[in-house]
Amino acid sequence: AQTVTQSQPEMSVQEAETVTLSCTYDTSESDYYLFWYKQPPSRQMILVIRQEAYKQQNATENRFSVNFQKAAKSFSLKISDSQLGDAAMYFCAYRSDMEYGNKLVFGAGTILRVKS
């Protein structure tokens, strides 16, 4: 079974600075997808960024980018120019492309605090 590990329970960043959230995963599969979701206090899970394992190029969405290291099974999220609205719980998630269906396996999450 696949597992996702987020080793940082909590992180803090100063407004306008850069922060990196760590995620590692364990799988024996070669085809899969990785996601970062954000969950603010409003509870709704919001997709931040996604990465297909077959793509070597790291995904980027505006201020958000990932460092995907397939061999190391690492998928970190970098947030540049941090804003107060970035404060939330961030979840790393794995989805198999070999299993039938849409099941996401989540990490435990990292609380991100943004200081003004």
Add this chain to the structure above:
Amino acid sequence: KAGVTQTPRYLIKTRGQQVTLSCSPISGHRSVSWYQQTPGQGLQFLFEYFSETQRNKGNFPGRFSGRQFSNSRSEMNVSTLELGDSALYLCASSLKGGSQPQHFGDGTRLSIL
């Protein structure tokens, strides 16, 4: 385009009762997944429905069940409620699978007294 709608938003039940939660996916989305979120266990996959068929199931007891209707709306039922069932239940929909992301609703907060 309307997002994923979950009802009710909050629910309070007592042990032994049963409960039904509802999820209306984004228009056109045929896959609906359910997740349980607790402080202790985190986010755990319950099951997924696609075109009215359950096509994946997590490791939960048979007290947890679901179904999907022809309009893709889904319901989740929990029978003989236990204190440990207190959680935020999240529903997510997507077009099909692959790299298509899942879009989540705001969740139903279930509290068991």
